[in-house]
Amino acid sequence: MTTTLTGADIGARLTRLRQAAPLVHSLTNYVAMNSAANVLLAVGASPAMVHAREEAAEFAALADAVLINIGTLSPHWVEAMVEAATSAGEHQTPWVLDPVAVGATAYRRESAARLLDLRPSVIRGNASEIIALAEDGLGGRGVDSTAASDDAVQAAVALARRQEAVVAVTDEVDLVTDGRRLVRVPGGHPLMPRVTALGCALSGVVAAFLAADQDPLVATCAALACYGEAGSRAGRTAQGPGSFAVAFVDALHQLNPETLLRREPLAIESLD
Template sequence: MKLDLDAKSAGYLLDKLREEKPLVQCITNYVSMDIMANCLLAIGASPAMVHCAEEAADFQKIASALLINVGTLSTEWVAGMKMAAGAANILQKPWVLDPVAAGATPFRTETIVYLAKLRPWVIRGNASEIMALAGAAGATRGVDSTAESSEAVELGKQLALDLRTIVAVSGKVDYVTDGTRVLEVHHGTPMLQKITATGCTLTALIAAFVSCAQDDPLVATAHAMAMFGLAGEIAEQVCEKEVVAANGPGAVRVQLIDALYTLDRSDLYTHYDVVEQMLDSPSDVSDA
């Protein structure tokens, strides 16, 4: 079933996730594990951090989706990542790749390129990461992006076509593309960047939502980004109303989890801002 690009369809997807409670196997960096597991639980999914080569593939049998995030990379973990991605492909389970800090070191970039060619359903990164992965000259600066997301869109479209995947570029505006269509997500707040691993967590939510809408991973990804960004906006608004406590990333992190937990159709109907770019088809790029 194809999803529509509106609040009603996003609400439908949210309800579906809460009904299906997808079990998302997360092979992710150490920094992200606490917030990622809590946000998956809050939105209604079920997290399982299972990474080692001895069981990473086996676990896919009972999982609904797979997230691979290369944040705190090591050789041992790469083995588990490859096993899990291979199993997901065989079992036709959706899996999503987060290319954290692509371009930062040769080992990291090589690992990400290898994984990206294993056919993830979605790749989500910031502009620097997507540009580095796409082979652009833009050097990455750790996990924070030094480039605007709009700069990465053209490279992201090319990458999506080359790898036959969906590329999501986080930034002030988020872009989601399959190489042909480009969706713009106008949600979120700069405060989310002051909280560690919110990008990582978003990628895990994408895996959860895509598992509930396998016929339309493009729009499911945009919905996931809109809902996560909206939860961030709500969290910040709640904190601004507090009279006693300071209003900073510590408090917003707590409220982000609660906003994901309480998020419902009325929130989406009040504010949902995802649009499709009206662009010509990229006739000058080849679908190699």
């Protein structure tokens, strides 16, 4: 069974996000802080970066959604992340985990494992990060597959089922799954990976869409579609990654339901 998500569906969610202007409590990395705040403002959300253990739980309780990104860790921050995620869970506040470079060090793997236990609503990463998380749950065994994109699909579905979460892989092939459904989201531009922190900022945008939607798979697809649309538009005028980053924030700000109407519908494929 396949259903679709049209440009009108996505536009309606963007409109709802802007009416709600959700407060997105972000515990994100030093590199992404400024970019992520500007991207969240451009999309219509209200960002707040709060990292101290002394206030993380209290602040998460006020937020409409929480983002936790492990890009630049420290022991103090990991404790604050655990407290924020616990607080989000207690208040049924959706939260997104961005497992940056999780495969690179033991400290990242351990920190990500603690956070996975606290049940993120959505996990967004690139293919190697999602594969690393999925393999870890399989006791370190590799995923049997030849094609990189197949690897990512298998890992994403396995991780989504194990975690009962939505998993989004944003790489050469963007895909979103909750273990029962699978969506491929086209769009974007080759300059996007040449601008730092755009992936981290996207995780914040996913959190913002989650705050205004009942279905986390659909919210995640709407976030990725808006991001891809803004990226395609920014790419039309950019001279390089510097001017792309500027045009991208402008394009997110200018994005509206009318411009989204022209998008091809996204197919929601059933995995059952």
